[in-house]
Amino acid sequence: MNSNGGVLPVDPAAANQLLTTLRAEERIEWAVQQFGMRxxxxxxxxxxxxxxLHIMARIAPDNQILFVDTGFHFPETLAVRDEFIQRFDLKINTLHPELSPAEQKAKYGYDLYEFIDGQPDCCQARKEVPFLNHVRKQGTQLVMLGLRRAEGGARGNLQPLELDPRYSGYVLHPLLDWxxxxxDDYLKAHDVPVNALHAKQYPSIGCSVCTTPxxxxxxxxxxxxxxxxxxxxQPRYCGLNFSDGGGI
Ligand code: SF4
Structure with missing residues (x-):
């Protein structure tokens, strides 16, 4: 039983036997068949x-896309969101932290992100809390992420379907074996909005104050x-993706 009183209908071990044999699109179709709009x-x-997002636009355009706007994103990142809304009519729901960047700085007297022991609190307040508040309130049962095993670190051991105890639901990694x-091949083959910073030596993009080329x-x-x-x-993963665990 999850926190919203719904029965969790899937055994991850059994589901993973199937999910490992499927393509990314089929994994997403499976998720939508199992959990619908949740x-x-x-x-x-x-x-x-x-x-x-491009696959979602083709096979599940009405399911929600969550985007946490930390208040520190690059304009290029926000432009990708806006282009997906305009061109693909995706249901992108932008979530916000409780405090603005200025309010947070006033509360602590300094910018948390500038210090190794402040970064986890900043990431938690500006990413994890808005996300968890939303999915708990909405009764979300499955969250799909774009993590890949080839990225290494904690991501090297990803399973297709994992439990996320923070909201008593599941996380699915449709692209885990990409x-x-x-x-790059997929993006070249399709006319898809892509964050312009990737072409400027930014292979990984987060908040502007915490990301360099x-x-x-x-x-x-x-x-x-x-x-x-x-x-x-070593700074810690931001905590938004439960699959990342600790370490960077
Ligand atoms: S990435 Fe940096 S600015 Fe963004 S939430 Fe984490 S610590 Fe704060």
């Missing part, structure tokens, strides 16, 4: 999100929270 996408408006080249040879995520890295010091 299946949503959580989008970061990066490349893999563009793939997911390589970076598969994503990467140098040739650097890890894809080296530009995330670069200002917080030091010898033996």
């Amino acid at each position: 299946a949503v996408v959580l989008s970061s408006m990066q490349k893999t999100s563009s793939v997911l 390589r970076a080249a598969d994503v 990467v140098e040739p040879g650097e890890d894809e995520r080296a530009g995330r929270w670069r200002h917080l890295r030091g010898e033996g010091v």
Whole structure:
């Protein structure tokens, strides 16, 4: 029984035997068949999100797409969201933190994101809390993410379907077995809005104050929270995606 009184209808282990054999589109179709409108996408408006949103526009255009606007996004990121709404009529629901960036700074007396022990609180308040408040209130049962095993780190062990105890529901990774080249091939083959920063040495894009371009040879995520890295010091994943666990 989940927090909204609904019966959770799926055994993840059994479902994963099927889901591993399916293509991304079929995994999304499965999610919508199982959970109807209680299946949503959580989008970061990066490349893999563009793939997911384009598939949603084709096979489940009425299901909600969630986008958490931290107040620190690049204009290029917001432009992708707006283009998907305008061109594909997707139901993109923009969620906001309780405090504006200025209100948050006034509350703490400094910018949390500038410090290694402030970043987790900033990410929690500006990403995780708005997302969880929304899905708990809406009775969302399944959230689709664009994470891929090939990204490495905690993502190397992704399963297609996993439980997310934060809202007593599931997370689905339709693109978990896609390589970076598969994503690029899909985007080339379709006329899809893509975050313009990807063409400017930003393979991974988050908040503007916590994201830099990467140098040739650097890890894809080296530009995330670069200002917080030091010898033996690694910033944490933002906590928005439960599958990411700890570490960066
Ligand atoms: S990425 Fe940076 S600015 Fe954005 S929520 Fe996390 S710490 Fe705050």
